[in-house]
Structures are given as C-alpha cells and as structure tokens.
Amino acid sequence: MYTDTDGVVFRQVKAPAGRRMILIFTRKYGKISVGSSVTEGKGRSKAALAVRPFTYGRYDLFVNRGYYDLNSAEVKKSYYSLGEDLDKYMYASFVLELAEKMLPEEAPQPAMLDLLLAFLASMERKKTGYLTTALAFEVKALSIMGALPVLDRCGVCGRKRDPSAEKGKPAAFSVADGGIICRECLKKKAAEEERNRTGQLIYTPKFDIVSIIMYFLKKPVSAFDSVVLEKETAGELQRIIREYISYYFDIGNLKSEGIITGQTVTC
C-alpha cells in the first residue's frame, strides 16, 4: 500500500547493505522506523535533505506487512540551522530525544507533533533562555500524554489544596506520589525517610510550582519566544520535571543529557 504523511525526523540508524532506518514521528502513524536507501552523506538531493534530523517533511511510504519503506521525501521546513548555535542545538536535541522516548511505537499523536513543531519554530526565533522553552515543551507534553502531575490536591491523602494556608506555595512535590503533597504528609514522609532511607524524590522548591506549571499550560509555546525564566527557578523546575518524566515514562539517561543538569543550566 502506498501512502504519504508529514512528520519530523528524530534520527537515522545505519542498516546493512548501505541502507538506513529513519526514525520519523509521523502524523498518520506516530513514531515509525522507515527503511531507506537514501544516504545523508554529501547528498544534497531533495530526499537526502528531508531525512536529516530536525526536518519537518512530507514522506511517501510503501507499507507492507507492518514495514515502512521510503519512496520519496521532501522538506516542508528544515530546522537544521538550530545546529549553528551550540546552546540551541543542545536544548533542541534534548527535547527531540525526550519526545522520541516519551512516544510509544506506531500510535498517532498529532497533538504531540504539533507541539514539537511549535517548539522547533519558537527555538528558531528565540535568542536566549532556551531552557524556558524546553520546559514549556515538557509541561505541555505531559498534559498531552495524560500524565500531568496532581496540582490541586495532596497526592498522598487527597486533601484539597488550600493556598491561603500555605504561604503561597505547596509544601512539597513528590515524584512517586505524582504531584504536590500537603504539609502533614510531608512531615510523615520525612520521618519515614529518616528511618528507612528509601531515597524518595521529594522536592521543596522555593517557588510556587503549581503557578509556574499552570502558566506553562495556559500560554501557547510561541508566547515563550521572549520569556526567560529566572535561572535558579528554571534549573530547579527542570530537575523536578525531568525526574518526574523519567519516573513515569521509564526513560533512562539521554545521550543529549548532562548538559541539562542543574549545574550547567546555560539559559
């Protein structure tokens, strides 16, 4: 069966006989591996350009017994130039890799594709504060994947949050409990941790994590073109969200990581 779809190229993997597998996040089929004899190399052909990572393209495929083969391809929009700025490239690579790991195989997720495209477009326009835009992607991706942290009640006892009794911010954020937790539950957990040293991931950020997450959710990605979150806040939020994504999506280390740690936040 012949078909076509638009999509973003995640990466290429070398295959035997000079062939390549192109991992593409397609609109119609979700994340798929597409066999191709098009080589990236020095080729400047339309198809060779369209199978580079960071490319949004249109792909003509032949589908046979669950295998996808590339017939032809053309670039709709290339974000390859993000690679000209090292900082930009690092954050864009991180988000591309994260998106790849968060997506299941062969399950269409058009909202995630549109989010990824909005992220790449915003990164192209942005001059500084790339981590802020990466965070916007991460929070929105969690929402699309139905995995947003619990923000309106305690993740342990379920008691509804009372902002007036909390000096403007929730007591803590517990990764394993799926979101914010109240003061009483934090105390119990701290005592438990004292006894058992279970190494639970509980954070007590200096900022109101609920307000920041809601802010990211409400605004479109393009609104962050000119927004730069304060460095410490961005770094701490990144540690928390990253742990959270790791925990719920079973994502190990990412190749692009090490650059996006608290110590080396470069925004």
Ligand SMILES: [Zn+2]
């Ligand atoms: Zn509680």
